Amino acid sequence: MVERRPLLQAAAHLVLILGVLIVAFPVWLAIVASTHPQEAFQTGLIPVWPGSHAVENYSAMLGQGLSNLGAPPLGGMLWNSLVMALVIACGKIAISITSAFAIVYFRFRFRMLAFWCIFITLMLPVEVRILPTFKVAADLRMLNSYAGLTIPLIASATATFLFRQVFLTIPDELMEAARIDGAGPMRFFTDILIPLSRTNIAALFVILFIYGWNQYLWPLLITTDEGYYTIVAGIKRMAEAVDAIPVWNYVMAAAVLAMLPPVAVVILMQRVFVKGLIETEK
Amino acid sequence: MATIALQDLGKTYAGGAPAVSGVSLDIADGEFVVLVGPSGCGKSTLLRMIAGLETITTGQVRIGSRVVNDLEPAERDIAMVFQNYALYPHMTVRQNLAYGLKNRRMAGAEIDRRVAEAAAILEIAPYLDRKPRQLSGGQRQRVAMGRAIVREPAAFLFDEPLSNLDAKLRVTMRGEIRQLQRRLGTTSVYVTHDQVEAMTLADRLVVLNKGRVEQIGAPLEVYRQPATVFVAGFIGAPAMNLLNAAREGGAVVLGGQALAVAAPPGAGPVVLGLRAEDLHPASPGTPGALDLAVTHVEELGAQRLVHGHVAGQPLVAAVTADLALADRLALGLNPRAAHLFDATSGRRLA
Numbered sequence: 001m002v003e004r005r006p007l008l009q010a011a012a013h014l015v016l017i018l019g020v021l022i023v024a025f026p027v028w029l030a031i032v033a034s035t036h037p038q039e040a041f042q043t044g045l046i047p048v049w050p051g052s053h054a055v056e057n058y059s060a061m062l063g064q065g066l067s068n069l070g071a072p073p074l075g076g077m078l079w080n081s082l083v084m085a086l087v088i089a090c091g092k093i094a095i096s097i098t099s100a101f102a103i104v105y106f107r108f109r110f111r112m113l114a115f116w117c118i119f120i121t122l123m124l125p126v127e128v129r130i131l132p133t134f135k136v137a138a139d140l141r142m143l144n145s146y147a148g149l150t151i152p153l154i155a156s157a158t159a160t161f162l163f164r165q166v167f168l169t170i171p172d173e174l175m176e177a178a179r180i181d182g183a184g185p186m187r188f189f190t191d192i193l194i195p196l197s198r199t200n201i202a203a204l205f206v207i208l209f210i211y212g213w214n215q216y217l218w219p220l221l222i223t224t225d226e227g228y229y230t231i232v233a234g235i236k237r238m239a240e241a242v243d244a245i246p247v248w249n250y251v252m253a254a255a256v257l258a259m260l261p262p263v264a265v266v267i268l269m270q271r272v273f274v275k276g277l278i279e280t281e282k
Numbered sequence: 283m284a285t286i287a288l289q290d291l292g293k294t295y296a297g298g299a300p301a302v303s304g305v306s307l308d309i310a311d312g313e314f315v316v317l318v319g320p321s322g323c324g325k326s327t328l329l330r331m332i333a334g335l336e337t338i339t340t341g342q343v344r345i346g347s348r349v350v351n352d353l354e355p356a357e358r359d360i361a362m363v364f365q366n367y368a369l370y371p372h373m374t375v376r377q378n379l380a381y382g383l384k385n386r387r388m389a390g391a392e393i394d395r396r397v398a399e400a401a402a403i404l405e406i407a408p409y410l411d412r413k414p415r416q417l418s419g420g421q422r423q424r425v426a427m428g429r430a431i432v433r434e435p436a437a438f439l440f441d442e443p444l445s446n447l448d449a450k451l452r453v454t455m456r457g458e459i460r461q462l463q464r465r466l467g468t469t470s471v472y473v474t475h476d477q478v479e480a481m482t483l484a485d486r487l488v489v490l491n492k493g494r495v496e497q498i499g500a501p502l503e504v505y506r507q508p509a510t511v512f513v514a515g516f517i518g519a520p521a522m523n524l525l526n527a528a529r530e531g532g533a534v535v536l537g538g539q540a541l542a543v544a545a546p547p548g549a550g551p552v553v554l555g556l557r558a559e560d561l562h563p564a565s566p567g568t569p570g571a572l573d574l575a576v577t578h579v580e581e582l583g584a585q586r587l588v589h590g591h592v593a594g595q596p597l598v599a600a601v602t603a604d605l606a607l608a609d610r611l612a613l614g615l616n617p618r619a620a621h622l623f624d625a626t627s628g629r630r631l632a
């Protein structure tokens with residue numbers, strides 16, 4: 001597509017701008033809402049332009065929180081979410097890259113069976129197996145703990161499959177050259193495979209970090225102690241306040257704060273991320 | 283430096299016909315042996331069994347005094363150069379060269395010395411800090427060779443190392459490989475399907491066909507005395523003319539005409555092999571001359587190849603470029619240059 005017709009270009013821009021507006025408008029509303037006092041919402045209309053209460057709202061949320069509505073100060077919840085997202089992302093990558101390594105480079109009995117078992121779990125996301133998983137977690141005394149928040153979510157068929165595809169594109173000759181060069185399997189893994197999948201690891205990290213950060217149902221189930229609340233579940237608790245008017249300015253302030261870490265990760269890793277998705281040269 | 287001995291070596295892949303069978307070969311210390319044959323004949327399989335990258339189904343491989351059947355490639359003290367170079371893409375040239383030495387826990391100073399030496403020999407010193415993707419095909423090939431020579435192994439194994447290069451560079455690199463091998467005196471086994479490459483490089487040729495050895499010998503010996511019809515047709519360019527003929531009363535008969543070629547006693551069908559360059563124009567009507575019905579001519583500059591038929595069978599003759607050509611060409615042949623093979627077994631007769 002190297003068309004250079006002005007009309008076509010204008011149309012293309014129009015579509016893109018519309019797309020951006022559609023995506024960005026709710027975010028804009030959230031930011032605006034977080035800068036108004038509580039009374040601004042009593043008319044039932046949402047303001048479209050920023051107000052003057054930004055400092056109060058944000059400092060209230062970070063400082064005291066809304067304890068009566070199940071939302072302790074945001075700092076702790078942000079921290080919990082961060083721990084959870086990081087452990088899930090790193091854990092998923094570590095486990096899936098080693099299992100892909102085993103499946104691609106080792107010939108053992110029931111290798112394909114193992115692969116298909118992993119593959120089938122793609123059909124069983126957390127939401128589907130949530131009751132049995134909860135039971136197991138409860139029996140193992142993992143309720144209200146970081147272990148409970150993260151371990152049940154770490155196994156990942158998707159990431160295993162992705163790394164398998166990456167490894168399959170690495171020529172066999174490279175493995176043979178390494179064997180002749182005296183590199184055993186583990187050294188081949190650390191010296192050759194990991195550096196060669198660096199960009200894929202980075203791309204996957206971004207995706208998995210956001211996946212972990214956005215977890216909602218599982219933390220809601222497994223945590224009853226405020227000390228382990230995560231931010232996404234916390235927002236939900238605030239917004240669904242029983243017998244009270246939702247304090248939209250506070251909820252939106254929390255939502256905006258909750259958006260920041262994933263945005264930061266995307267911005268910081270954007271270059272490697274895009275490279276990881278499109279790179280083919282091996 | 284070491285000898286390599288293959289004893290009745292065979293390989294059968296799971297669920298397949300034998301890829302290599304009954305190969306026995308003794309390679310002397312410092313010798314350059316070329317395995318040559320058509321695609322799929324088992325050259326790579328044989329080489330990879332020596333390297334230890336492929337398990338051995340039957341037989342034995344010895345390198346030096348050790349039987350290496352059960353040793354890992356790294357323990358066999360060999361180095362291999364691959365067709366696609368197989369350089370580590372994320373490492374610099376220097377790191378590529380040093381990797382095998384580092385894994386063997388060699389001292390840093392010694393590694394540096396060997397890398398510098400190899401870089402000087404191969405003239406890759408200016409690229410030591412580049413990544414492989416920043417090099418041309420020829421430079422990558424040199425780096426791959428460098429990775430082999432820094433190891434100072436007992437033997438070099440090459441699997442079609444030049445087939446990704448353009449024709450001109452291939453000729454240059456061919457010469458360099460040969461010189462380098464002479465200089466280092468390292469025993470080498472080289473796989474190629476290109477018979478010109480095989481002829482120019484080898485101390486000894488091993489011609490393979492369908493997993494079996496057809497002939498082992500010095501290049502000229504194989505060229506002059508091909509042991510089988512297959513070798514006759516494979517070695518030499520243009521390919522040797524192979525004509526179905528018969529022997530009757532001590533002479534070779536082609537299309538009812540007795541040729542001036544002596545045949546060993548016996549009767550029955552034979553294959554007559556004649557190289558294009560051994561045929562020369564004769565005056566029409568010369569007894570025993572071949573009568574070629576010309577179909578077309580290929581100009582090669584110094585000579586031209588005349589294609590045509592004799593007694594209904596295709597034949598190519600190489601003649602000088604100034605010869606005037608008509609529809610028919612009488613060709614004389616040097617009786618000594620004729621090769622005779624048994625039509626059923628394909629083996630050379632005398």
Ligand SMILES: Nc1ncnc2c1ncn2[C@@H]1O[C@H](COP(=O)(O)OP(=O)(O)OP(=O)(O)O)[C@@H](O)[C@H]1O
Nearest residue numbers: 295296298301320321322323324325326327328475
């Ligand atoms: N991993 C394998 N599994 C099964 N059969 C194989 C395998 N590798 C090679 N073969 C078979 O073994 C035979 C010899 O293969 P090999 O690769 O040694 O041929 P080659 O002489 O090197 O050919 P080329 O010149 O095309 O590289 C072929 O018929 C091939 O199909």
Ligand SMILES: [Mg+2]
Nearest residue numbers: 325326327441
């Ligand atoms: Mg091959």
